[in-house]
Amino acid sequence: MAETITITDNRTGESIEIPLVDGTVDAKAWRDLLPGIWFDDPSFSATSGADSAITFLDGGAGLLRYRGYPIEQLAGSTSFLEVAHLLVRGELPNGPQLKAWKSEISEAAPIHENFHKRILEGFRDDAHAMGVLVSSIAAMSTFWPDSKNIEDPDQRRCEIVRLIAKMPTVAASAYRRSEGLPYVLPDPDLDYTSNFLAMMFKTGEAPYVVDPILHDAMDMLFVLHADHEQNCSTTTARVVGSAHADPYVTVSAAASALYGPRHGGANEAVLRMLTEIGEYGNVDAFMDGVKAGDQKLMGFGHRVYKNYDPRARIVKDTAHRVFDVTGTNPLLDIALKLEEVALADPYFIDRKLYPNVDFYSGLIYQSMGFPVEMFTVLFTIGRTPGWLAHWDEMLTQNSRIARPRQRYTGPADRDVPTIDER
Numbered sequence: 001m002a003e004t005i006t007i008t009d010n011r012t013g014e015s016i017e018i019p020l021v022d023g024t025v026d027a028k029a030w031r032d033l034l035p036g037i038w039f040d041d042p043s044f045s046a047t048s049g050a051d052s053a054i055t056f057l058d059g060g061a062g063l064l065r066y067r068g069y070p071i072e073q074l075a076g077s078t079s080f081l082e083v084a085h086l087l088v089r090g091e092l093p094n095g096p097q098l099k100a101w102k103s104e105i106s107e108a109a110p111i112h113e114n115f116h117k118r119i120l121e122g123f124r125d126d127a128h129a130m131g132v133l134v135s136s137i138a139a140m141s142t143f144w145p146d147s148k149n150i151e152d153p154d155q156r157r158c159e160i161v162r163l164i165a166k167m168p169t170v171a172a173s174a175y176r177r178s179e180g181l182p183y184v185l186p187d188p189d190l191d192y193t194s195n196f197l198a199m200m201f202k203t204g205e206a207p208y209v210v211d212p213i214l215h216d217a218m219d220m221l222f223v224l225h226a227d228h229e230q231n232c233s234t235t236t237a238r239v240v241g242s243a244h245a246d247p248y249v250t251v252s253a254a255a256s257a258l259y260g261p262r263h264g265g266a267n268e269a270v271l272r273m274l275t276e277i278g279e280y281g282n283v284d285a286f287m288d289g290v291k292a293g294d295q296k297l298m299g300f301g302h303r304v305y306k307n308y309d310p311r312a313r314i315v316k317d318t319a320h321r322v323f324d325v326t327g328t329n330p331l332l333d334i335a336l337k338l339e340e341v342a343l344a345d346p347y348f349i350d351r352k353l354y355p356n357v358d359f360y361s362g363l364i365y366q367s368m369g370f371p372v373e374m375f376t377v378l379f380t381i382g383r384t385p386g387w388l389a390h391w392d393e394m395l396t397q398n399s400r401i402a403r404p405r406q407r408y409t410g411p412a413d414r415d416v417p418t419i420d421e422r
């Protein structure tokens, strides 16, 4: 029997039968039966906004797959650039494809000299790295006006390479500017992640030697962050892109959404929270405050995961490997205790609140030498292929401009008073 639902308008007795397709019903059928009556769903928690073949997520079961591949397998056996290729080109690259992809990315990694001089130098010394990054990505739109040609698939392909390639260069430059350090240019002989770490941390003339465990951890963290279906920033990318904005301002808008502490900014907020708690002995009092509604337990909770976030489990395991190299982060004990208390407490159990990807990632970043202001920048580098894959997919779907309806709650029709009457 076909799976359908029937909607009846009790005012008129009219009914309509709508097929259920992949767990969704077509809102057009509703609109035809009930013109002018809208779903009231401000946070889109019951609305499917896209048909997408990129990422599968089952929040109840704690599953995450990129183009069908489980995140655990990708994190364990593929590099970030392979995963980026999977997301933006549809498949994991074979040997020759990977070689070509690596050289495309590495050739596009440098940024224009004017970018350093005129754009990055223009920010205040204490500017937050995410503010610098968001503005810099938008500014890149002025360097490549051809990027506005979004209907040309070759142009889109070219901009996708540029954005993935230049993101680490801009990110590392934003950091070095804030530290007053000279910029380090991309090195075509290094792989994507080694190159990023060298641009961040290289000092003097000697070649930068990256510890293989730290390199693999960083690369794997990029993989874990690479896509997460219709989250707030990806939805932003699809909405802005639906207006046919160029990819730079589209990705800048997505990065702006990511910057918020409820989204990718949570990794920075977790570190600040752990630092504020300060001591193991303060955990219980802090948790009482969370339950009383004084503050949120940052790095916990998720709109779609109602089971342990599979990314958080991998990050937690990785933290121990990183700490073997860097020494333990003193805040780890506080984090472990917070998790232990939360997982046994009815407040968190009843609300299905578990650690998310941001809970342990900040501890790793800090131990690797990144300042907290860079944490969401690292998330941005990882998420860039995901945003671009969705932007490209949306443009190939002949999508209409995003334009939701609203429930108007303002005043009824009234006459404009004169200034003396106001």
Ligand code: CMC
Residues within 6 Å of the ligand: 228, 231, 261, 262, 263, 264, 266, 290, 295, 296, 297, 298, 299, 300, 301, 302, 303, 304, 351, 353, 356, 357, 358
């Ligand atoms: N600490 C304490 N209580 C929480 C938390 C938390 N972190 N998250 C949710 N709750 C409570 C919330 O107060 C509500 O309680 P009640 O039913 O009594 O009103 C209940 O749990 C349901 O929460 P919600 O606000 O309906 O959940 P949401 O789906 O709207 O919000 C969230 C999801 C991620 C914004 C939220 O859980 C949160 O603010 N978490 C902390 C920030 C964070 O870690 N964000 C990173 C998300 S993962 C990375 C990414 O991809 O962005």
